[in-house]
Amino acid sequence: MKASDRATLGRTPMFRDVPPEICDRLAIGAFVQTLPKGALLFEQGGEAEFLHVLLEGRCGLVGARSDGEECVVEIMHAGSAFILPAILLEAPYLMSARVLETSRIAMIPAGPLRRALDQEPHLMRAAAFDLARYWRILVQQIKDLKLRSAHERVAAHLSTMCRQTAAGPAVLNLDQEFRSIAAKLGMTPESWSRSIRQLETVGVRSAGRRIEIEDVARLRAFAGVDGLQ
Amino acid sequence: MKASDRATLGRTPMFRDVPPEICDRLAIGAFVQTLPKGALLFEQGGEAEFLHVLLEGRCGLVGARSDGEECVVEIMHAGSAFILPAILLEAPYLMSARVLETSRIAMIPAGPLRRALDQEPHLMRAAAFDLARYWRILVQQIKDLKLRSAHERVAAHLSTMCRQTAAGPAVLNLDQEFRSIAAKLGMTPESWSRSIRQLETVGVRSAGRRIEIEDVARLRAFAGVDGLQ
DNA sequence: CGGTTGTTTGAGGACGTTCAAGTACTGTGG
């Protein structure tokens, strides 16, 4: 693993608070891969052989039904580690992972990681915190799916995209494919498109990848977003 | 805390593998409450003051929108501990908890628990594993919501209710209110009722709380249930 | 035994999907 990759690893939420010497030990047994859009990292039902840490790029966690139908459960961004629960529990993957845009991924072998977790309380602590954070993200998504309409989910997504802005105008340059975002939000690309159009009524103007928001607070109010995140 | 409650606590998934002396220490600072149906354990947005361990009964974790609209995210059964992520991260609750049927609940103060987690690797390990298990339950639910129709969700629910039966006939005596199950599955009681009726076509006969399944394998096939759980 | 609460059934409607067609990008090779 290159020094720059090692440094990136040490800045991820999962490893940020882990003593450097423990990270180093894991890094020695690990390797880094750069993979193109479309690559399959692992498959639902398979055994977890690595912890994947996304250094750069984006990957989708995709759930599949036995008949082949698929859905995007979560999109992982740079800095995310996945999928820890499968490694901890030595349980088969509940989802497949697919590269959405060219990604640089550190792969940490499961066996040594499990041993390190058992020997190093700091690492287990970091794992527990990482799991707790993802748990909350999943709960938010379930609330999203059960409480909000498609239009509202789009509004909520846009407003979290500009979470640094409390109120007033904002401009987003979405660098993801709309189809990925739509899939993550549990809707078709067509519905995403219609929702964006619909949001003009609350001051959202879109031109391709560029989306202008008149007043973030108004968008938040429409989406029913509260302070919790 | 009574000796019998302490014993029940020690058999929960979260505390099963925690050394008894650590459990004892936590149990000393804890107390047990019996609460009736409808009681509110804590509210979304509030600060996490206790880890709740459900010794007996059932509780619903309920997400709310700012306009008051609610949904059931998860139903906790005897042996479940909640909500650990809020305690670990010292973050506000993302959901409220409501007693669905008279429940006996151990309440472990958050402060001492956090200190114990930091001092006792065994406890942190148990916490991480518990979080990992719940993470998978939430992922399964998201897949359920995104990949399955209401009818299929009901079928999937029934088939997990009789998971000890691989194939052949089974009889369920659902002791929960249908409205709770429906809410957990993300549908109205009316839709649940219609789904149950619809499932007659795959050999499900219902009479009030009693549900007879001709062939569990057939039901599973209809629901698209795979081996993963 | 009445009142309350939970469940079923029906009719109508909203939301989001599917399918189909058209338009705008993006990147590649000439």
Place this chain on the structure above:
DNA sequence: CCACAGTACTTGAACGTCCTCAAACAACCG
């Protein structure tokens, strides 16, 4: 640099699923 192919996105029309509302029915409890 342009032509072209392939992909992504948009728009429209029709359909299906599930919800809402309303009413009847059943079960439970004082």
